[in-house]
Amino acid sequence: MNKKAIASAVSAAALAATMAGCSGGGDAASAGSNTTNCTNKIVHADAPKVSVWAWYPNMATVVDNFNNSHTDVQVCWTVAGQGGPEYAKFQTAIQAGKGAPDVIMLEADQLTGFELQNALVDLSKYGAGDVKKNFSAGSWKDVSQGDSVYAIPVDGGPMAMIYRKDVLDKYGIKPPTTWAEYETAAQKVKDAGGPAFGDLGSNVPAALTALMAQKGAVPFTYDLADQKNISIHLDSQPAKDVLNYWAGLVKKGLVATQDQFTTDYISGMIGGKYATYISAAWAPGYLTGSGVGKGNEKGTFAAAPLPQWDPSNPVSVNWGGSTFAVTSQAGDQKLAAEVAKGLYADDTSLTDGWKTQTIFPLNQNVLKSEAFTNNAVDFFGGQTANKDIYIPAENAYKGFSYSPFSVYYYAQLQTETVKINAGKVSGDEAATELQGIMVNYAKSQGFTVN
């Protein structure tokens, strides 16, 4: 290689680098207008389009309902993954400065982290207050920071205990109402040679966190107005108690340690391998979609309130539930805010959602409607589960303070759960390790940990 060649190679590299730099900056203005590859059909081709990422199982219907009833704006919808994979793509788009959709479906526990990165638009200036009356104070609190509103809630996940009627009947057990009863019942089923009573899947850390909160644990206290300060209490006594309780069930062989939403777990649900499923109101929709509770197992499932620690002082907790947020990359923020407010907010879509049990709507109009309240749920063999279990649970939910680094926290809790399931650590040890890891992480991210 002679000098001239080196020089030309270097200048080519420099040119390439500049070109990359240009395209990075130049396109930012038109970011969010990528509405060419829609999963759905655009009804009114002339209307401006708003791109949406969402993974609701009935989203196709929801988008069609929206587009058919709006002439001034059209939704261009894409599934960018369910949960984690979607957040990874959004995170990449934030870093790149382009590529994010205008409106994005986010679970409530993810909002704080993205708000902190200035990736979401404060909707209070685009009339978010207009729809505030549709939601309970608790669910509105989950999407707000002070006077700012960063998302419009769609569905929630009040937790309850789903169980196999046939299995419990076979062993002569009444649905347990406390965690102590839950353990006794589990022991009884095991002694009689029955299946696992429940399951501690490592891949549902959000559910385990909710169960910790039920005993009174407050893992994180964080306020966006005070960006640099965070409290972390993952090794508090309630958190340790809950982890110890589940570690004990695993050790005694009373519950399985299978990851959930996997093919193996679903087929276990179908075969009656798990007597109970501690889960949220949206779970039956996902189970039905996978073929659970069909054929000769139709109507074998029922719901009961979540077992309590102190029956005289019951606590409701929430797992999952999602919202629509407007990203800061949105081309037309006002229009995007209209979509966030109006999408999955019409009666037809909401009814379709709750009838298939893929969502537990947070819209008060639905929650109070006769049809929803008295619905005899097919999956639960005609039980009026909304009225008896889920609506009271939702009404008693007080909200939760999420950390701004949920993805990292969940990954660490998952790792600790795997250790618990392998019998390598006790609940106490897991809680202490988790606390240490999270405090270190928060400090490395520049937070002051109180």
Added chain:
Amino acid sequence: MAVHGSTVTSLPHTSTPDKLNPTPPPEHRTRSRSDKMNARRARTGWLFIAPFGLVFVAFLLAPLAYALYLSLFTKGLATGTRFSGLENYLHAFSDPQFLKGVWFVVRFSLVLIPVQMAVSLAAALVLDHLTTRLARFSRLMIFLPYAVPAVIGALMWGFLYSPIFGPLQQLFSLFHASAPFLLSQDNVFYGLLNVVTWQWAGYYMIIIYAALQGIDPTLYEAAKIDGASERQVAFRIKIPLVSSALVLILIFALIGTLQFFSEPQILGPVANGSITPDFTPNIYAFNLAFGYAQFNYASAISFSLGIVVFIAVYIFMFATRKKGSNLS
């Protein structure tokens, strides 16, 4: 594992490099004319590699330079971005999650590579010896797993290992026992070992087989006249003569295994959590960047892994250097 197949085609020639050397150009009458011609040739040469060069710069060098640049900064969620020099690297080499991943891939390489080499070498020697139609069919069958995309292969193994659907379970249930879950925390090492060996042994077999085909058959005749048995021919003639192919495979396998990503990433969701987000350095870097929004630290982890790979390959080249020169 990321190994590029295109380099293989030139392999059979490596044992006879002198054939490829072009004859020296004829001498030119005047000095200035030869200079001019050389310059023109050089220009034409650059033109020919320009398309490749552009792609190489745009998709390899520029991203590398950008990642290196990123790795020199630190960004906290609560703080802004600041220049931190080599701080990320110091952090990486004292980060238990990164070191744990490095230790895993090093251990994995130490077991995987000998197993893979033994399997592929044995298969190649047997197929080289036989010339029946069955041998040709077997060669294709052994190679086939490599033709299956890594993602599909891993998905397939996920089902085969499944404690509910897997054939292992059915086999064990005949004896009223329950099969071990090959992706459990204690077994995942061997479960992955099996997947990777299955995927790559056929490919390495073809490399060795091609090298074996390049050996001059008169050597075998000479050996037979000297009274060498088949076994002696295999061990004293064939294996030493394909040693350069074996070295090549070793380097491929070493680099690929240290960058282990696809198989564990795909089997992760069905592994009941035994494949953690910091399982291998590459998976850790992926999660840091796209899960935890730490692009700067992820870049540093990637370069740190590069350093580890470089050191490992260097150690290996140094160790095999003497042996190689003896043989050639």
